[in-house]
Amino acid sequence: MRVVVVGLGYVGLVTGACLAEWGHDVVGVEADEDRLANLRLGRIPIHEPGLDELVGRHAAGGRLHFAPVTPSAFSAAHLVIIAVGTHDGDGGWQTTTLAASLADVVPHMADDAALVVRSTLPPTFIRQLPGIVDHLRREAGRPALAVLVNPEFTREGSAISDFMKPDRVVIGVAEDPTGRGVGRLRGLYRRTDAPILVLSAADAILAKIGSNLFLATKISFANELAAICDAFGGTVDQVVQAMSFDPRIGGSFLRAGVGFGGSCLPHQVVMTMKIAASAGMTTPLLAAVSAINRRQQKQFVRRIAGGLGGQLAGRRVALLGLTFKPGTDDLREAPSLAIAALLLRRRATVVAYDPMESARHRAASMVPGLVTVASVEEALAGADAVGLVTEWPEFDQIDWVAARRVMRGTFVVDGRNALDPARVAAAGITYTAFGRGRWEASSELAPAEEAAGRLRPEPEAARSITFAPALSGE
Ligand SMILES: NC(=O)c1ccc[n+]([C@@H]2O[C@H](COP(=O)([O-])OP(=O)(O)OC[C@H]3O[C@@H](n4cnc5c(N)ncnc54)[C@H](O)[C@@H]3O)[C@@H](O)[C@H]2O)c1
Numbered sequence: 001m002r003v004v005v006v007g008l009g010y011v012g013l014v015t016g017a018c019l020a021e022w023g024h025d026v027v028g029v030e031a032d033e034d035r036l037a038n039l040r041l042g043r044i045p046i047h048e049p050g051l052d053e054l055v056g057r058h059a060a061g062g063r064l065h066f067a068p069v070t071p072s073a074f075s076a077a078h079l080v081i082i083a084v085g086t087h088d089g090d091g092g093w094q095t096t097t098l099a100a101s102l103a104d105v106v107p108h109m110a111d112d113a114a115l116v117v118r119s120t121l122p123p124t125f126i127r128q129l130p131g132i133v134d135h136l137r138r139e140a141g142r143p144a145l146a147v148l149v150n151p152e153f154t155r156e157g158s159a160i161s162d163f164m165k166p167d168r169v170v171i172g173v174a175e176d177p178t179g180r181g182v183g184r185l186r187g188l189y190r191r192t193d194a195p196i197l198v199l200s201a202a203d204a205i206l207a208k209i210g211s212n213l214f215l216a217t218k219i220s221f222a223n224e225l226a227a228i229c230d231a232f233g234g235t236v237d238q239v240v241q242a243m244s245f246d247p248r249i250g251g252s253f254l255r256a257g258v259g260f261g262g263s264c265l266p267h268q269v270v271m272t273m274k275i276a277a278s279a280g281m282t283t284p285l286l287a288a289v290s291a292i293n294r295r296q297q298k299q300f301v302r303r304i305a306g307g308l309g310g311q312l313a314g315r316r317v318a319l320l321g322l323t324f325k326p327g328t329d330d331l332r333e334a335p336s337l338a339i340a341a342l343l344l345r346r347r348a349t350v351v352a353y354d355p356m357e358s359a360r361h362r363a364a365s366m367v368p369g370l371v372t373v374a375s376v377e378e379a380l381a382g383a384d385a386v387g388l389v390t391e392w393p394e395f396d397q398i399d400w401v402a403a404r405r406v407m408r409g410t411f412v413v414d415g416r417n418a419l420d421p422a423r424v425a426a427a428g429i430t431y432t433a434f435g436r437g438r439w440e441a442s443s444e445l446a447p448a449e450e451a452a453g454r455l456r457p458e459p460e461a462a463r464s465i466t467f468a469p470a471l472s473g474e
Pocket of ligand 1: 009011012031032083086087100101104118121152154155263264
């Protein structure tokens with residue numbers, strides 16, 4: 001099938017590359033000239049595991065092309081999939097980018113083609129979508145088009161496998177009197193045996209938003225439970241594990257910590273509250289989900305301050321992890337940014353490390369005063385306290401005995417309940433997290449030969465730490 005994907009960001013580029021893998025002929029259309037030029041040179045603008053290889057292979061094999069926004073790009077397609085952004089960059093929804101893209105695309109599509117919107121739409125826009133498309137077609141003197149939505153359920157960091165092996169495919173019908181559009185879209189997914197649900201466009205988009213609201217609720221629930229565990233001497237990991245055997249509950253996403261970030265969850269919670277309010281409704285559950293999420297970031301900072309005797313001014317805090325989750329370079333609504341800003345406001349020196357170099361550079365430009373460094377070792381050297389914000393697997397490998405020797409203080413706050421508390425405490429460092437109580441530093445340090453001046457065990461530890469005498473940023 002000939003498919004055009006419009007907007008080559010996290011969603012569009014993965015969609016285009018995966019459709020090429022399924023054997024479709026794909027043209028990816030991108031408005032940003034730099035992004036387009038880079039893609040044509042084989043440079044992938046985002047970090048998503050496996051994407052470089054997939055794009056490179058299909059671009060070289062001729063099944064995936066990249067093109068600017070020109071009328072001829074759309075005329076031969078059986079399906080045009082729009083995946084442009086719908087965020088306003090300030091926690092809100094915007095549809096002007098989508099409306100502009102519709103104006104670029106719709107007049108030039110073949111009469112038997114179907115238009116598919118993959119962007120997450122505000123439910124208020126769904127009712128307007130068929131009318132906007134009809135108007136553009138009439139102005140162009142062309143017959144009506146099939147108009148569908150096909151929301152995205154993949155997760156950044158595992159987007160390719162999520163796309164290739166979906167749990168379900170949701171098709172929402174905005175306008176398709178003959179059923180030809182749905183037939184085409186089913187054909188696009190013929191390589192998957194996942195259930196394909198055909199719903200109204202409003203139901204499809206609400207299924208997408210409802211999924212995200214539920215996931216956000218699970219995280220805030222876990223955070224509330226963690227606070228209860230801390231108050232009554234429980235351990236949230238054990239409590240959640242015991243709960244998760246109940247098939248009505250399940251264990252996934254019941255993770256306590258600094259809360260959810262990213263382009264979807266915080267935004268959709270807040271925007272759903274706003275549109276509900278404009279329809280005269282209250283949404284007390286979502287208000288609590290959002291408030292708990294914000295509270296976690298403040299609590300994290302309070303815990304770091306608590307470990308430093310309440311005094312953050314002039315203290316050096318190492319932040320481990322900046323991206324909103326591991327496996328991506330995405331910083332959108334990452335808790336790290338708010339946490340760094342809160343620490344800086346209290347006049348701490350904040351030194352952050354993240355394995356994603358591009359994320360480090362962007363974070364430093366987004367948070368004035370934030371210092372980023374290129375290794376865990378540099379972040380920990382001279383730190384009065386350490387805060388883990390993103391659970392990148394490499395942080396599991398830190399040798400805390402060696403870390404203790406380069407740190408100035410002895411306090412770790414684990415914002416993702418990701419570290420082994422016993423290992424950290426045994427290294428002579430006090431450990432706290434969310435719902436795991438407080439693990440006092442053990443007075444018995446591990447044998448000196450284990451430290452050996454390194455922060456990681458073999459094999460990564462082959463390189464030695466450079467002990468930065470003074471603060472040096474990137
Ligand atoms: N990021 C996610 O994990 C995710 C998950 C589910 C749904 N979504 C939704 O998918 C949509 C896209 O999200 P994203 O994260 O990929 O956005 P993004 O900002 O990363 O990418 C959008 C791309 O579209 C391009 N673009 C903008 N206007 C264009 C036009 N008129 N023609 C061609 N290209 C144009 C931009 O230059 C950019 O490259 C949003 O509605 C988002 O809410 C995102």
